[in-house]
Amino acid sequence: MMKTPETLVKELNQRLKDGRVGVTIWLQPGRNKLYLRGNFPPKQGSPQTLPHRQALTLDLPANETGIKVAFNRAKEMGSQLTQGKFKWETHLPTEKTHSHQTIEAWVEKFEASYFGKRKRTPKTQTTWDGDYWMVYRTLTRSHVLTLDVLTTAALSSEPDTRTRQRFCMALGALARFAGLDPAPLTELRGNYGNASTMPRELPSDDQVIEGWQNLSHAPAWVRWSFGMMAAYGIRPHELFSLDLEDFLGGSDRVRVTGDTKTGQRLVLPLQREWVTLFQLRQIALPASNGKTNQARGEKISEGFKYWSVPYPPYHLRHAWAVRAIRVGLESSVAARMMGYSLTVHNRSYQKWSSEADLERAYQRVIGG
Template identity: 35%
Template sequence: MPRNPSQQVSFTTELAQVNTRLKVARLGLQLEQRGQKLNLRGIFPPKPDSHRLVPHQQRLSLGLPATPPGLEMAERKAMEIALLLIQGRFDWQPYLSPIKHLGPDATVADQVFAFQAHFFNQPPTLGQRSTWSTAYRPYFRKLEALAATRKNISLVELIYATIQSTPANSRSRQACCTAMQALSQFLEIKLPLPLANFAGHYSPTRTQRRQLPSDTEILHYYKQIPNPAWRFVYGIMATYGLRNHEVFFCDYSGLRDQEPEAVIEVLDTTKTGGHQVWPFLPEWVETLKLYDINLPTVNTDLRTTTLQRIGQRVTQQFSRYQIPFSPYDLRHAWAVRTIHIGLPDTVSARMMGHSVAIHTRTYHRWITRRDQQQAVTAARQRWGVLQGN
């Protein structure tokens, strides 16, 4: 947001004061405002793609906003760069746009590789590896495969062709659009048609109309699991409605200490961030022996694995023990149980680690049935009062 005139004067004064300090220190560098960003101006070695052979006056983009906090960071950065210049160790690489290293003959594979390097050079985020392996890599492989067979069309045309190779109104179509949007933004490609036009109307949040396991069935199949560690995983998912991978990223101290509420906390390591969960049904904590924390040995180091792979281990064990429903059916059953019990949707959504909007769409038919039943019950009660019953 643009600053008002008084703020601009104040910032201009601060910028001048910083440059005075840099000049007194004889660092040979000055900060300047260009638009809403701060640049550094001074004598730098030639850029890697330059025809110049000796250091000369150049600008270096710091990528910092022209604000007082940005100015404070820029002054520290100027001092760091000045030291590198004095020591002869300055390198342009961290300050150049990744796409500038891609020459005119760069292949689609080269461009995807540059995006991958850029993606993993960003500050690490939770689930970063999972995002790359599931949301990006499969669709970039499609793009590269098309490029290998259709050599005479542009990258923009290849992007649209890749999207149209996925089923319309599908989850994969939406994911492909997301991946292609990220790549085109990275490569600074202006697409003539917004990719949102191709995404379709798929909604991944509406639970399919299938028969969820009853509480009796859930307890029955719990007893069929011979391995106590995987039996614990099953019991935790059934009682707390956790996602597959969340089981391995929880604070179980409430259970371990046998606290009356038996609340567990899903840690920030998961994609949805930390949140607390209460047991439903509470009596299952004892019935399923959940006070005895007993997790199986699974690699949870996200530097070498992904949340998706961890979740797949749970799915594989369900198949191994011939459980006739998926791990996510335990989660859905937990959610429906809270609906029948009358837990407010806002509370249930928070415990499940998603928004109320997603909760409402996912469990629409059960929530609708509950609300209708409550309305019918209230109407009958009113009618009974009118009839003197």
């Protein structure tokens, strides 16, 4: 029976491990391309001074022949490392440094390309600042752009965190734009998701009410922001982009306008009594401290921290989502009001349904 590429790689890697070669084969899931991994010396232009874990692209197909060639290459490189004879020039004769262009030059080109494909608006500027520039500004922009430099930057972030995923995404996009293979950065992404915020960390309804009451000495805008996020499940920056005309007329309906992350949508409270309890019709809009959604969101986060709210603003939004499950709001409706696709909403929150939630939903359908 013919072995799968995954099985063959696993067997040959065990032989490399038994032989203490120090280099292994890597077959990235979903890609028909082979890499070697090991603790190699830093490449030219790298800020690193000591050998560290790196990946080498082989440009070999992930078939039986390619894997066997990769196995021999791994043994050859392992021998060179042991004897102190390893040289990158031998294995990367065509290593691209793009005429030694700096990171700063590549970032400028990438930004121009990014906004060449989309209009620069507060929404797109927020995405650029939060998803890309926040990462690129940590780089030494005078360094030559190499995959080694980008990998080192990714490794500077904490594993299995949202920050690590953001670093790998942004650095991978820059690598791809510059013609470098982003696969080693993809490998470093790790595991992170909304599961990192568990329901037990979210405030219960009683804790939400207590949290608002504890803000009695806080500015009106902090209390109003807290109450609106708790009652309506909106994002922090969306507090600055609300259509409150119907709401001020006595309706519970609030609209998020179209200049936010997910465009215009209708939102409604799950606990209607909170509108009165939290005095939400006494509008106290926060003063914006910036034009971008990121800056506006930071304004709310800073207010929560200063007035000792025991959880970040987004926990109120997540709590709204879990509450929607427990009261039986249809997933497609909840997703629409939160500004998510149904797929994202279900992936993010449905796993938080308890057995009691499932039983209540079942009883609502069949009665009894």
